[in-house]
Amino acid sequence: MNLTHDLIAVFGGIFGLLAVFSAIGAVLKYRVSPGAPHGVIDNLNARIKAWWAMIALIGGAIWIGKWGVIGLFGFISFQSLREFVSLTHTRRGDHRALIWSFFVFLPLQYYLIAIDWYGLFSILIPVYAFLLLPISSSLGADTTRFLERAAKVQWGLMICVYCLSHVPALLTLDIAGYAGRNVLLIVFLVLTVQSSDVFQYVWGKLLGKHKVSPAISPSKTVEGLVGGVLTSTAVGAALWWITPFSPLEAGLIALVINMMGFFGGFVLSAIKRDRGVKDWGAMIEGHGGMLDRVDSISFSAPIFFHIVRYWWVA
């Protein structure tokens, strides 16, 4: 099987689907409210447009190669961490810890992927950042809400940098009979989890009645959750041919990462509600901030990474 051939097949398929969705969006707009603003349809079309850009970005990064993928996810981490820290209250005494997070731990985490140093990659943030950052904050001599502030900085690094960095880290796994094709694992993960978000949105809009938890997210419904996770699990199973998995394995793994992805969005929604905001930012039109788009990937990537590493890496 040829990598380029598979990539062209997958990306060709996605662009084809996007073209269909764009056409449907345009027809809906023309039929329902030509020339006048319509909340749901305009948001739908903005989302589809943003998908074109996001898929093109991922495709471009894969085309560049290893550094392209690492650079793209490094940037995604950077933007997510910006959004996370901007919404959480830190104090002047945390300034140095934040500088270390943005300009040392974040680049270092991605550099360790590039030089394939798994041992340090896996403990850099859970051990070294965890111990060193509170030391830096304590030197700021401000004890107000100290534990809370230290915990927030660490949490931001874990979610936005450590967890997300497991996506490009898939490139470093040595899988027998799969050499040189690891980038397809990234395609599988991103496509499955993101399609779960899309199908949850679609099923929720079509059939959604029972809210999963109105206190946390007004838009997540049981119908959307079940329909979305099942549909995208089927998507995952259907993508088995780009993975080292059998169709059944691909489906089971897709189910696990889709559930993790759903709860990733759920947990980060709880934080947003607590802070009194709807979105993490305004970077991606129709979607909100970067973190709104990647929360599900953040929760599923490390689990996916370790499933593959435990059962498929010799």
Add this chain to the structure above:
Amino acid sequence: MSIDHLIASALCGFAKLLTGVRAVWLGSEPDARPRVYFANHRSHGDFVLIWAALPPHLRYRTRPVAGADYWLTTGLRRFLINRVFRGVTIDRRPDRHGANPVEQMGAALAAGESLILFPEGTRNLGEGVQAFKSGIHHLSRAYPEAEFIPVWIENLGRVMPKGSLIPVPLLCSLTFGPPLALIDGESRDAFLTRARSALLDLAPPED
């Protein structure tokens, strides 16, 4: 486009890139009538951010009010504040001999321009918002036709707190509130308190 304009656009672009600034208009819209934008003050970059967030056609009619004791001390600062930002530089010393600050600010309003003002007087390095100086009240009495718009600046003080050399790339937001005017017979302290709480109303909830 003059070199001053070019430098101004470059600085605005840089400020936007660094801070990802987002302007939220709640209760007021961008408008060319004479206005006084008054904001909380945490950082030297505060007025640049407000200035950058205004639409360009309003930006060049909006002049920051700045302390002469800081801005007129070196050649570069003088160039920036006089030529690039077209600031109104006022003498903040109590024993001043020069022009009356309220008259200086009023001249700009009378010419149809707007002002950016920090009524706390100096940068606030603590929490919350300090008590307002009385200049904004004098201004509201002398120029009752001007609109006073509170602007809450969120996060810029955290990007680069006093004494630090490296900025943290946090996202900043500006919230523009509804306009405020002096009510007939309102005392100085009542107006200052009302203006201050209008600004605090725009702040996000404390945790």
